[in-house]
Amino acid sequence: MRNFLVELLKLKYLKNCYFLVFIALAVQGYAQPTEAEKTVTEVKKKKKKNRSLPPIEIDTTDYGYKGHILTIGAGAGFCNFMGDLSNQSEISGLTGIRAAYQFSLERRFLHAFSLSLNGLYGSLAYNEVGMAGRNKNFESEIMAGGASLLFHFDNDLIMPKRSRFSPYIGAGVNYLLFDPYGDLENGKGKYYYWSNGLIYDQPENPPASDNANELQRDYIYETKLTDTANDYARNTLTFPITAGLKFKLTRHWQARIFTSLNITSTDWIDNTEMNGDNDMFVHSGFSINYTFRKRDKSKEDEIEYDFSELDASDTDGDGVNDLNDLCANTPKNIEVDKKGCPFDDDKDGVPNYLDKEPETERGATVDESGVSLTDEMLAERRKGPKITEERLKIFSKDPAYESMKKFDDEIKERLTENNTQVDPNRIPAELRAADANNDGIIVADEITGAIDDFFEGTNGFTVSKLNDLIDYFFEQ
Numbered sequence: 001m002r003n004f005l006v007e008l009l010k011l012k013y014l015k016n017c018y019f020l021v022f023i024a025l026a027v028q029g030y031a032q033p034t035e036a037e038k039t040v041t042e043v044k045k046k047k048k049k050n051r052s053l054p055p056i057e058i059d060t061t062d063y064g065y066k067g068h069i070l071t072i073g074a075g076a077g078f079c080n081f082m083g084d085l086s087n088q089s090e091i092s093g094l095t096g097i098r099a100a101y102q103f104s105l106e107r108r109f110l111h112a113f114s115l116s117l118n119g120l121y122g123s124l125a126y127n128e129v130g131m132a133g134r135n136k137n138f139e140s141e142i143m144a145g146g147a148s149l150l151f152h153f154d155n156d157l158i159m160p161k162r163s164r165f166s167p168y169i170g171a172g173v174n175y176l177l178f179d180p181y182g183d184l185e186n187g188k189g190k191y192y193y194w195s196n197g198l199i200y201d202q203p204e205n206p207p208a209s210d211n212a213n214e215l216q217r218d219y220i221y222e223t224k225l226t227d228t229a230n231d232y233a234r235n236t237l238t239f240p241i242t243a244g245l246k247f248k249l250t251r252h253w254q255a256r257i258f259t260s261l262n263i264t265s266t267d268w269i270d271n272t273e274m275n276g277d278n279d280m281f282v283h284s285g286f287s288i289n290y291t292f293r294k295r296d297k298s299k300e301d302e303i304e305y306d307f308s309e310l311d312a313s314d315t316d317g318d319g320v321n322d323l324n325d326l327c328a329n330t331p332k333n334i335e336v337d338k339k340g341c342p343f344d345d346d347k348d349g350v351p352n353y354l355d356k357e358p359e360t361e362r363g364a365t366v367d368e369s370g371v372s373l374t375d376e377m378l379a380e381r382r383k384g385p386k387i388t389e390e391r392l393k394i395f396s397k398d399p400a401y402e403s404m405k406k407f408d409d410e411i412k413e414r415l416t417e418n419n420t421q422v423d424p425n426r427i428p429a430e431l432r433a434a435d436a437n438n439d440g441i442i443v444a445d446e447i448t449g450a451i452d453d454f455f456e457g458t459n460g461f462t463v464s465k466l467n468d469l470i471d472y473f474f475e476q
Contacts, residue, residue: 067294071106077285081124084272085136098123100283112155120144124281126270135193138270139221140180148172148240170242177235180271181221188215225271236266252291259284405444411476412441431469433459442473
């Protein structure tokens with residue numbers, strides 16, 4: 001165990017990795033409100049005091065576990081071996097670092113936990129020089145797969161789930177395959193390490209040393225390493241202990257950095273068994289992760305309104321907001337008052353831009369063009385067919401129930417003046433069903449009743465018949 005601690009302390013980069021992770025834990029460790037949540041509260045308080053405040057955009061994206069289905073991740077990093085071979089100053093410790101690539105499938109549950117299935121491919125290596133006359137080296141391709149249980153700090157207990165940054169820790173078990181090879185020769189011969197620190201193609205002792213040639217390592221690990229006394233298995237279980245930090249880029253995308261200490265159950269990864277302590281290695285790196293989530297149907301049904309835009313909308317472009325505009329759909333470039341209605345200087349009910357008689361006397365009866373009507377003109381209108389045309393013009397502009405209702409008395413008065421015999425049979429057969437009281441006259445209430453029955457499907461009227469009924473109403 002003592003040797004393990006010595007090796008661990010020698011890895012300065014490992015200490016730096018753990019230092020960075022635990023600094024992140026210290027900064028993020030308390031479940032205090034985020035700046036966004038504080039801002040939301042402040043904005044709500046200010047809006048109560050001043051409703052004219054401009055809207056402030058707040059990031060309310062759910063970066064947490066809600067609706068989580070599966071997270072997949074892929075990334076790259078490096079491995080550094082810790083075992084029986086010891087690194088010396090003659091060779092940089094960087095020669096033991098090898099590239100590694102990882103893949104993961106993760107499923108989150110119970111707010112704070114997730115189960116992760118992991119895959120790892122890479123290599124481990126180590127070189128020693130001048131270690132008590134021993135100059136061993138090895139490199140081994142590794143493949144590992146297993147599962148880990150992770151604990152996430154963004155669980156609404158330690159940290160808000162909406163936090164963009166969140167640490168996590170975990171532990172698990174992997175099945176590891178390894179196969180060590182050594183760099184024992186190059187194309188010019190086998191390596192012999194002499195006491196002067198150089199490498200030759202012959203042993204240091206004479207007479208072979210007399211014809212020795214100096215060699216340089218090519219760092220090609222060509223020779224499969226075995227042990228004559230122990231035919232060890234080239235597979236083992238490893239137990240990774242992981243610490244990492246998530247950077248939540250969007251609701252679906254994450255970037256992660258992590259470091260894992262992998263404790264193995266074998267001492268033969270480097271083809272050397274010395275002190276009884278099993279081999280270990282550190283795997284550090286980064287990954288890009290994508291989270292699949294369930295569709296939030298409640299949000300799909302919501303319709304977001306920008307009330308600030310609604311307050312400022314002016315559909316007809318007359319300079320008066322729609323909420324305050326009492327005369328909607330004013331024609332373009334028409335001057336209006338504060339209520340959005342066109343000016344009517346003579347107060348005859350016809351706006352200036354339609355008024356052909358702009359200075360009508362107060363109280364005078366006018367036509368649809370704002371022109372004053374005398375008693376003679378009114379009587380003349382009642383006599384001829386013009387009354388139907390006038391009513392049709394008015395009706396086309398204001399087809400409301402009240403506009404039809406006011407014609408009832410005029411129709412009855414005209415039928416009386418013309419001595420027209422009122423008989424139910426005078427109504428066309430296809431329209432008689434609308435004459436509810438069977439008095440031979442179609443009135444406004446009977447038209448609205450026919451329309452209601454049409455929508456309820458209780459009469460035989462069609463849209464065409466309803467149009468014919470309205471035409472007959474004005475023609476009778």
